[in-house]
Amino acid sequence: MAHMTVSVEYGIHCLLWLVGNDGAPMSSRDLADLQGISPSFLAKIFPKLEKAGIVAASEGVRGGYRLAREPKDISFLDIVDAIEGRKPLFDCQEVRGRCAVFGDAAPRWATSGVCGVHAAMLKAEKAMRDSLAATSLADVATGFGKVAPAEFFGDVSEWIGERMSGRTTRTGKPPP
């Protein structure tokens, strides 16, 4: 029917990590490596989220991204629109006005208002958008928190810690 890009999927999963990170910024590279995503690709997604006011960036050495709002105030619709750029589901070509019997100019009764076909698509689009707007980051994050064992969050903190220390103590690339 239509396709939602993987950029959206990557973006949402990253934001979910930021929910659990409690205000501390995470770099796009760390988020990518943590999830097995292409770092350079992810680096192109975050600026879009920042422009939309979903995350806040801090530049410089220990910089990264953090959520700009509370998770419950970030809907899936916000994210999708930020990343994919609010394109309409259907863009009407105004076929109704092209009827051959009209000749050059279509009469007003044929072209006024919204095309019936278009209207049906707008309704469907609205239904989808309403559903996305009703789902927040917080909703999905708490669902995840329920299935993940407490141990897991410790492991993740450790993984992040290793990265950090590896960078500050060794002053170089990690061993191959």
Place this chain on the structure above:
Amino acid sequence: MAHMTVSVEYGIHCLLWLVGNDGAPMSSRDLADLQGISPSFLAKIFPKLEKAGIVAASEGVRGGYRLAREPKDISFLDIVDAIEGRKPLFDCQEVRGRCAVFGDAAPRWATSGVCGVHAAMLKAEKAMRDSLAATSLADVATGFGKVAPAEFFGDVSEWIGERMSGRTTRTGKPPP
């Protein structure tokens, strides 16, 4: 967000003409010329509608397409699926299982069931599909019938008639 192809738009507008044609077959070429659509392109859309059981084809010289079911039993969802081929809105890459701290094998708690992100998208997709399923060809056709003046349908019949007679009496191409 996502995009519905113009093939769907063309297809639906053609089907609406078939609603008004009351069982008599119309050729894809006539439907294209009547609406200012590329005939060769439209010719690629109709076989899909036929395979889906939405229209019935009659081959040969005075052949064409007619609706295979009643307009009220043809939903927009049927048409979209027939033409675009029921692709999912979102195809989950299972990012949740790729977490670096899992190492090679992700634990079962992380990969069982439907991913929370995926679930949200499925819900949105269902909302859209439900909306499309709730709209039938008949709904839109009657809406059109209300705004079109009676005169119009006469003009269209005449236009079709001219095409037919032009083809049968002159045994050749129409004058340039």
Place this chain on the structure above:
DNA sequence: CTAACTAGGATAAGATCGGTCTGCGTTTTA
């Protein structure tokens, strides 16, 4: 100063989309 960050542009492979053209089989009709 340097390494770790973000921001943004250039580029490229692959897929999809809108559209054209050709060739083939079927059916009516002159």
Place this chain on the structure above:
DNA sequence: TAAAACGCAGACCGATCTTATCCTAGTTAG
């Protein structure tokens, strides 16, 4: 009986989108 009008299938083409990768420039902590 042959031409013309039809449907069907596939090859092709250019434009655009998607998913990357790489490179440069600017910013900041240690």
